[in-house]
Amino acid sequence: MAKVLMKGNEALAEGAIRAGCRHFFGYPITPQSELAAYMAKRMPKIGGTYLQAESEVSAINMVYGASAAGVRVMTSSSSPGVSLKGEGISYLIGADLPCLIVNVERSGPGLGGIQPSQGDYWMSTRATGHGDGHVLVLAPNSVQEMADFAAKAFELGDRFRMPAMILADGLLGQMMEPVELPEELDLADLPEKPWALTGTKLEREHHIANSLAMEPQDLEDMVLSRRERYRLIKATEQKCEQIMVDDAEVVVVAFGAASRIALSAVNAAREQGIKAGLIRPITLWPYPVDAVKAAAQHAKAFLSVEFSTGQMVEDVRLAVNGKCPVNFFGHTGGIVPDPSEALEAIKLSLERADSGEDFEILPFESKLGLDGSFGKPQAYAERTA
Numbered sequence: 001m002a003k004v005l006m007k008g009n010e011a012l013a014e015g016a017i018r019a020g021c022r023h024f025f026g027y028p029i030t031p032q033s034e035l036a037a038y039m040a041k042r043m044p045k046i047g048g049t050y051l052q053a054e055s056e057v058s059a060i061n062m063v064y065g066a067s068a069a070g071v072r073v074m075t076s077s078s079s080p081g082v083s084l085k086g087e088g089i090s091y092l093i094g095a096d097l098p099c100l101i102v103n104v105e106r107s108g109p110g111l112g113g114i115q116p117s118q119g120d121y122w123m124s125t126r127a128t129g130h131g132d133g134h135v136l137v138l139a140p141n142s143v144q145e146m147a148d149f150a151a152k153a154f155e156l157g158d159r160f161r162m163p164a165m166i167l168a169d170g171l172l173g174q175m176m177e178p179v180e181l182p183e184e185l186d187l188a189d190l191p192e193k194p195w196a197l198t199g200t201k202l203e204r205e206h207h208i209a210n211s212l213a214m215e216p217q218d219l220e221d222m223v224l225s226r227r228e229r230y231r232l233i234k235a236t237e238q239k240c241e242q243i244m245v246d247d248a249e250v251v252v253v254a255f256g257a258a259s260r261i262a263l264s265a266v267n268a269a270r271e272q273g274i275k276a277g278l279i280r281p282i283t284l285w286p287y288p289v290d291a292v293k294a295a296a297q298h299a300k301a302f303l304s305v306e307f308s309t310g311q312m313v314e315d316v317r318l319a320v321n322g323k324c325p326v327n328f329f330g331h332t333g334g335i336v337p338d339p340s341e342a343l344e345a346i347k348l349s350l351e352r353a354d355s356g357e358d359f360e361i362l363p364f365e366s367k368l369g370l371d372g373s374f375g376k377p378q379a380y381a382e383r384t385a
Contacts, residue, residue, distance in 0.1 A: 060088030070196025090129025094211025115334020248277030
């Protein structure tokens with residue numbers, strides 16, 4: 001199939017449609033609004049449902065109802081909008097209902113700005129909703145993967161009966177690249193959902209889509225059963241891309257758009273004779289712990305590169321488990337790191353590897369020097385003058 005030039009937001013929307021999604025409920029917010037606008041244009045033409053809800057809270061509860069009826073359904077938003085959806089996401093988890101949630105991140109906290117960010121990592125992988133629950137989290141790093149991951153997210157969500165999230169950022173949502181759109185799935189080939197609420201029938205038991213348990217023991221049994229499913233997912237669904245990791249002395253870990261910058265830095269390091277490699281997590285939950293653990297057997301240091309003040313770095317440290325230093329480099333506030341800065345951080349990681357100590361580099365408040373010296377953080381008033 002010929003490639004077409006598309007924005008990431010639009011490619012993801014088209015990928016979802018081709019994966020059998022015919023129901024979209026959302027609310028506009030930058031930088032994901034093009035996704036909702038694309039659905040508003042396409043859904044009426046294919047017999048689907050597009051509804052702009054009165055709020056993000058309403059949208060996620062509409063997703064709950066559609067998912068309970070057994071259809072493939074999705075919503076999209078950006079950081080603060082996903083925060084508002086948190087309660088509904090927890091209800092979806094508790095009722096074992098699959099759906100697709102798209103978060104095209106913006107910088108925060110609060111209203112923050114519309115520039116790209118990866119500051120929702122903790123919210124997505126740790127506390128998308130209250131209670132003992134998880135969502136599957138996929139992290140694309142190209143417009144092609146924005147299109148492809150929609151089908152993968154729906155497939156995983158249906159198979160494990162749980163919400164799936166595509167965690168992108170404003171950079172991926174807004175950038176344009178050539179993309180080969182996936183083949184359209186025949187709706188007749190969608191998986192059967194015998195648990196769905198399709199109307200009471202005498203030949204089957206009554207179905208309920210509910211997260212409420214009146215007895216503590218009943219709730220514990222439900223939660224522990226779900227936990228066994230999570231164990232299976234962790235054992236079978238870890239996904240990552242590894243580039244030049246086998247002999248790497250410094251292993252850079254980065255996801256999403258940050259991984260493209262990190263790869264440029266890794267290639268530049270190799271050209272200078274530095275043995276650097278890259279692990280790009282594709283699933284953020286489950287996290288690719290096994291790949292990081294394996295690399296920690298020979299690496300001298302790790303470096304996490306993020307569009308944040310350091311969130312995924314905590315998962316890298318947990319996986320490395322003290323075998324070598326795990327360092328961090330990143331920008332926040334919507335500032336995109338430069339590959340040359342990441343290269344300097346790689347060099348410093350190697351220089352300091354023998355010390356066994358982790359360090360963090362936040363360029364907006366510290367001076368990066370290869371001699372290991374750092375400037376003192378500037379006062380807030382001085383930085384913003």
